[in-house]
Amino acid sequence: MTSPIIPLTKTAKDQSTWRFLMNELKPRGKWLTPFNLISIPIILVGLALIVIRFTEGLGAVSNINQEIPWGLWKGFNVVTGVAFAGGAYVLTFIVYILKVDKFHSIVRVTVLNGFLAYLFYAGALVLDLGKPWNIFNPIIGNNFGASSVLFLVAWHFLLYIVAQLIEFSPAVAEWLGARRAHKLLSGLTLGAVIFGITLSTLHQSGLGALFLMASQKIHPLWYNEFIPILFLVSSVFAGLSMVIFEGSISQRVFFRKISSKNRESRNSLVQSLSKICAFSMFAYLAMQFLVFIHGQHWDLLNTPMGYWFLLEMIGFVLVPMALFFYASRKSSILLSRVAAIITILGIILNRLNVSIIAFRWDAAVHYVPSWMEVVVSITIILIQIWIFRWVISRMPVLDESPKWAQKASH
Amino acid sequence: MTIDRRKFFKSIAITGMTIIGVNASGAPKAKSEDEETEFYGILYDSSICIGCQACEKACAKAHGLPEPTDKPEVGVVRKTSENQRCVLNSYETSQGEVYVRNQCMHCNEPACAAACLTQAMYKTKEGPVIWREDKCMGCRYCMISCPFDVPKFEYGSTNPKIQKCDMCYDRIIKGEKPVCVETCGDALFFGTRRELVAEARRRIAEIPELYIDSIYGERVAGGTGYLYLAPVAPGELGFDTRIQPSSYPALTKGFLYSVPSVFILVPTLLLGIHEATKSRKTKDENHD
Ligand code: SF4
Numbered sequence: 132m133t134s135p136i137i138p139l140t141k142t143a144k145d146q147s148t149w150r151f152l153m154n155e156l157k158p159r160g161k162w163l164t165p166f167n168l169i170s171i172p173i174i175l176v177g178l179a180l181i182v183i184r185f186t187e188g189l190g191a192v193s194n195i196n197q198e199i200p201w202g203l204w205k206g207f208n209v210v211t212g213v214a215f216a217g218g219a220y221v222l223t224f225i226v227y228i229l230k231v232d233k234f235h236s237i238v239r240v241t242v243l244n245g246f247l248a249y250l251f252y253a254g255a256l257v258l259d260l261g262k263p264w265n266i267f268n269p270i271i272g273n274n275f276g277a278s279s280v281l282f283l284v285a286w287h288f289l290l291y292i293v294a295q296l297i298e299f300s301p302a303v304a305e306w307l308g309a310r311r312a313h314k315l316l317s318g319l320t321l322g323a324v325i326f327g328i329t330l331s332t333l334h335q336s337g338l339g340a341l342f343l344m345a346s347q348k349i350h351p352l353w354y355n356e357f358i359p360i361l362f363l364v365s366s367v368f369a370g371l372s373m374v375i376f377e378g379s380i381s382q383r384v385f386f387r388k389i390s391s392k393n394r395e396s397r398n399s400l401v402q403s404l405s406k407i408c409a410f411s412m413f414a415y416l417a418m419q420f421l422v423f424i425h426g427q428h429w430d431l432l433n434t435p436m437g438y439w440f441l442l443e444m445i446g447f448v449l450v451p452m453a454l455f456f457y458a459s460r461k462s463s464i465l466l467s468r469v470a471a472i473i474t475i476l477g478i479i480l481n482r483l484n485v486s487i488i489a490f491r492w493d494a495a496v497h498y499v500p501s502w503m504e505v506v507v508s509i510t511i512i513l514i515q516i517w518i519f520r521w522v523i524s525r526m527p528v529l530d531e532s533p534k535w536a537q538k539a540s541h
Numbered sequence: 542m543t544i545d546r547r548k549f550f551k552s553i554a555i556t557g558m559t560i561i562g563v564n565a566s567g568a569p570k571a572k573s574e575d576e577e578t579e580f581y582g583i584l585y586d587s588s589i590c591i592g593c594q595a596c597e598k599a600c601a602k603a604h605g606l607p608e609p610t611d612k613p614e615v616g617v618v619r620k621t622s623e624n625q626r627c628v629l630n631s632y633e634t635s636q637g638e639v640y641v642r643n644q645c646m647h648c649n650e651p652a653c654a655a656a657c658l659t660q661a662m663y664k665t666k667e668g669p670v671i672w673r674e675d676k677c678m679g680c681r682y683c684m685i686s687c688p689f690d691v692p693k694f695e696y697g698s699t700n701p702k703i704q705k706c707d708m709c710y711d712r713i714i715k716g717e718k719p720v721c722v723e724t725c726g727d728a729l730f731f732g733t734r735r736e737l738v739a740e741a742r743r744r745i746a747e748i749p750e751l752y753i754d755s756i757y758g759e760r761v762a763g764g765t766g767y768l769y770l771a772p773v774a775p776g777e778l779g780f781d782t783r784i785q786p787s788s789y790p791a792l793t794k795g796f797l798y799s800v801p802s803v804f805i806l807v808p809t810l811l812l813g814i815h816e817a818t819k820s821r822k823t824k825d826e827n828h829d
């Protein structure tokens with residue numbers, strides 16, 4: 132390579148890079164927004180709790196016990212969160228593989244979201260590990276538990292973070308004005324996308340496969356050998372509902388950032404996304420139904436756990452599915468958003484059911500997360516939103532790429 | 542960490558293959574290949590056990606754990622914990638009061654070892670399933686997976702251990718018996734699994750009034766290293782009757798085996814669709 136990738140020549144420019152970064156690290160706009168006022172105290176308490184967790188042990192902050200060893204951090208931040216990050220692989224598939232160009236304007240923000248989500252869920256995982264300093268054992272060294280589902284999931288997690296970083300990197304290059312790097316990185320996109328989708332199908336289903344060996348510990352209405360496939364299919368509408376929901380918020384918060392062209396196309400986008408959600412939910416329900424028939428659990432329906440199951444399936448899958456169908460027919464954005472929110476709640480319910488609520492439902496002592504676990508869970512999400520906001524207001528994510536980058540990619 | 546170069550490259554090659562799942566096998570190498578590597582195990586005879594807790598105390602002493610203070614009592618289920626690797630329980634059954642001992646079953650195909658992503662939980666070729674501190678990262682997936690709820694985690698510690706019976710592996714490789722067997726009179730019997738089964742059958746045949754005609758552990762969860770003789774069915778002795786008779790790691794085999802094919806099929810398919818849509822769009826606008 133003859134010229135440096137970042138278009139700044141050494142010495143003199145070194146300083147300006149530094150100044151540029153310092154400048155970009157400073158907050159922009161008003162400080163005392165309601166979001167800041169609420170989130171900052173929570174984050175501070177959360178960080179203090181994390182310190183306690185490492186100085187006193189897991190038991191000091193968490194209610195997990197010997198029978199239910201995975202609590203909120205694993206069940207909510209990891210297992211549930213990854214489902215919501217599924218929007219990234221679905222959208223990259225639609226945009227880069229099927230080349231449906233109209234989704235192009237939201238693919239970047241979704242990938243950014245996915246990338247941050249994975250990064251922070253990996254963080255939640257580290258908090259939850261008893262011996263986090265041994266986390267590199269399955270990655271380097273010779274301690275390969277190759278027959279472990281968790282081993283595959285961990286590796287795919289890691290590789291997918293890299294793939295998403297590559298998918299997002301052109302935006303970073305545009306922010307830094309690095310043209311050569313931009314060209315190089317854009318060229319890697321397709322490869323990263325294909326690799327990323329493959330990894331996603333595997334770890335989305337892998338998260339379900341984690342529970343395959345807990346066969347008699349999970350209530351029979353939730354345990355079946357098809358958990359991996361059900362997890363994969365539900366990650367499609369989980370991810371897209373998150374895209375719809377997140378879009379409705381960022382549209383308000385980052386109003387100025389979204390170009391007018393993109394703003395107009397939003398409505399038709401939401402409509403198409405609603406359709407995809409509706410159809411994938413239909414497939415999911417049909418599969419759940421087949422699995423249920425296959426399991427012959429009719430008698431279990433008339434128990435408290437059975438009502439709980441029906442609530443999840445009807446209230447949080449069937450109803451939002453119908454809403455999505457109706458919303459796309461009427462092209463009502465509001466209805467789509469309502470459906471998306473119900474779907475999101477339904478996914479939270481489903482993942483928590485498999486990993487926590489229906490897990491050892493028969494145990495003498497039930498697990499209820501402590502307030503400290505809840506605060507730490509929220510802290511992780513809040514920090515993620517902070518970083519998301521920082522990136523959005525600096526890099527060309529929601530708005531159009533700079534002219535030079537657009538030209539280059541044509 | 543010092544790894545020499547060859548080992549390092551070897552591990553890279555293994556990683557590459559394992560990521561795409563080529564090495565994936567549903568179960569860690571748990572087959573007893575021939576007589577020489579036959580698994581050791583322990584036969585527990587609850588018809589003989591008098592619930593004296595000598596084994597509990599010896600176990601606690603040998604592993605630096607606090608001496609148990611509570612006694613087995615009908616109606617109270619004592620559980621193994623981070624402070625106790627084995628416990629005795631007492632049940633009122635159709636045949637009167639019966640004691641039963643609970644600890645790691647040392648499964649032939651252990652779910653815990655199949656679950657462990659660092660091979661910290663490990664089925665040794667001698668039979669005991671051991672836990673290796675330097676490898677464990679404390680994810681507790683072994684606890685999720687073990688059908689007998691055996692591994693216990695030290696939640697109160699900043700450098701937590703997983704506590705569970707290791708059949709006194711360090712003694713076994715020195716040719717000694719586990720401390721519990723050494724302490725107990727007749728209720729615990731140490732030997733290769735084959736010897737244990739033969740011994741159990743002999744006892745059943747000799748005094749049929751004392752036993753039901755089945756050995757718990759012979760088949761449950763794919764067979765365990767710990768075998769139980771009892772006067773009543775396992776359900777009466779607090780064992781979870783829903784534990785399946787076949788191997789637990791086999792439950793994940795289907796998923797693990799499908800990984801390599803997904804790695805071949807999905808990218809090919811995606812590339813194919815990509816090419817197909819490209820030619821359809823000819824040369825007009827084409828982002829990225
Ligand atoms: S009983 Fe549980 S901990 Fe013991 S070997 Fe079997 S699966 Fe592992």
Ligand code: SF4
Pocket residue numbers: 656657658659660661662672676677678679680681682683684703
């Ligand atoms: S807690 Fe330790 S022994 Fe158990 S599965 Fe995780 S790494 Fe393996």
